[in-house]
Amino acid sequence: MAPLDLSTVGALPAALLFGLIGFGFGFVLEMTGFGDTRKLAAQFYFKDMTVLKTMFTAIVVAAVLIFAASSFGLLDLSRVWVNPTHLWPGIAGGLIMGVGFVVGGFCPGTSLVAVATGKLDGMAFVAGALVGVGLFGETVSQIQPFFLSGDLGRFTLPDWLGLPTGPVLVLVVAMALLLFVGAEVLERRNRNAAVADAPKARALPRFRRGGAAVLALVALLVAIHGQPDAATRLARNAKLGRLVAERGIFVDPAEVVALRKDLALHVEILDLRDESAFNLFHLARAGRVDERQLVERTFLRPLQEAEPNTVIFLVGQDEPQAFSAWRELRTRGVVNTYVIEGGMDHWLDRYPVPSCVATRAAGKSWSFRYATGESLPSAAPELAASRRFKVPCSDAPARDGSPKTTEHEIRWPDYPFTKHVKLQLKTLVKGGCG
Amino acid sequence: MAGHTPTATRRFIDPYLGGALLGLVLFLAFFVTGGGLGASAALSRVSVGVLDVAAPAHVDRVGYLAELAGGQRSPWAHSSVYMLVGTLVGGLASGLLNRRVRFETLRGPKVSVRARWAFALVGGALMGYGARLARGCTSGQALSGGAVLSVGSWAFMLAIFAAGYAVAWTFRKLWN
Helix, strand or coil: CECCCHHHCCHHHHHHHHHHHHHHHHHHHHHHCCCCHHHHHHHHHCCCCHHHHHHHHHHHHHHHHHHHHHHCCCECHHHCCCCCEEHHHHHHHHHHHHHHHHHHCCCHHHHHHHHHCCEHHHHHHHHHHHHHHHHHHHHHHHHHHHHCCCEEECCEHHHHHCCCHHHHHHHHHHHHHHHHHHHHHHHHHCHHHCCCCCCCECCCHHHHHHHHHHHHHHHHHHHHHCCCCHHHHHHHCHHHHHHHHCCCCEECHHHHHHHHCCCCCEEEEEECCCHHHHHHCCCCCCEECCHHHHCCHHHHHHHHCCCCCEEEEEECCCHHHHHHHHHHHHCCCCCCEEEECCHHHHHHHHCCCCCCCEEECCCCCEEECCCCCCCCHHHCCCCHHHHEEEEEECCCCCCCCCCEEEEEECCCCCCCCCCCCCCCCCCCCCCCCC | CCCCCCCCCCCECCHHHHHHHHHHHHHHHHHHHCCCCCCHHHHHHHHHHHHHHHCHHHHHHCHHHHHHHCCCCCCCCCHHHHHHHHHHHHHHHHHHHCCCCCCECCCCCCCCHHHHHHHHHHHHHHHHHHHHHCCCCHHHHHHHHHHCCEHHHHHHHHHHHHHHHHHHCCCHHHHC
């Protein structure tokens, strides 16, 4: 499934690919008149709305195609770069650029096309832009707090509005079409004041009407068809599907114990069970999470942006619960995520607690007599020092009511296991401006 | 248009057709590479690349620059630079086909060539600075981020147009 994994195609083909995309970009910009500064500047005097028309057409056409491709299983959105939102510096930068646009008559992309067609003003602009970006590099350390402020990460309009992607897409397309009608009215009104010398474009009224209808129709279709849920996303991902079929994502408790000893790794354990089960017993330093909470932005984001040495283990009472959570996380781009094989029951079979604390009847889950949290050695079998411990047992209380204390010493074997955890780097192309 | 050289330039294509084609290129960029289009990152790399030749020690000391070209790291070997080269070649190709390649200075009717250059230089500097502050330019933020419905990109886009319209009257003599 698209996009390509660029790390597999080699340096030269990748370079050529980006060159080719750039070629298309430059070619279309030039054809539409974006190398002509007068046409660009006229946008701000309501005389020639080419900038607005072309830009918004490009945005909605690309958006409809992207979400259609995702809806019909051709594109994996979790591997698509979405510009992270840094609200305040973004707005400030936009305001500065708005002034720069009117003063200089270009934006960076269009100035390149002007340079390519020999426009001397374009060359002056690019020279200025080189100075500007250089100046930013020299001074960014002075404004670091501001530069890092308003950081909302991967934050989309559907996230913000709390709506599914489809309806938002339809709204955006409808808004763009309305904007185009407005632009045409404005242009007609200012026809006589048309910018001197700026060549006019050839109008294709039939194409416009037909294109608008097709665009609206496809957007509606995408909204009705919807975006794939986690199960569908997994079913469409052949590589992940194979991994699941080979049980490559299910990790032996012994491997988890081994990795928890590894200081070079950051092991995170997410417990999917309900609060009472969690309080009765959980692995040391595990965090409890509800499946619903799992996909909330505030929870998801740190996982998606985790350091590459982070390994996340999901554990439920049994396997299916954790697997469903795994599916949600992994198809949302959280890499290095695994399920603890057999869930908590299997863990306790391997690293049992004293029988006075909990027992397991055949065919049932472990049943605890009281809450132990993470106090028992079974919660952290990697700590050899904790293997000798005292545990109060409530089944035989002393006469004064205080629980009788028995001393236990447990020595678990070093279970053999097949390594399943393979650290994977998340590679996302950051787009031309990353 | 008296006084101008007779032109045989072709007309520009319909802005909506241009937009649809641009949208197609943008979609293909996302579909194939997983990232959108852009220009300002490459400009940043060119700027650092030049500086790295002139003052490599300085580049190694300033964090933001060292990230791009510190030590043995080459600022040139990056997807955005390849895209920049492609954009230049693509612009040239269309310009040649439509007979629009000519050394000239396009400007408003009341502005001298020198003044236009000066304003382009200043505007370019503002653009360059703003684009790095906003982590992307009109292509990398507005177009690419807009297409994947990033909130920040839409806010950025509104800010550009708002500021442009706010100062348009002040600079009206430049263009009218």
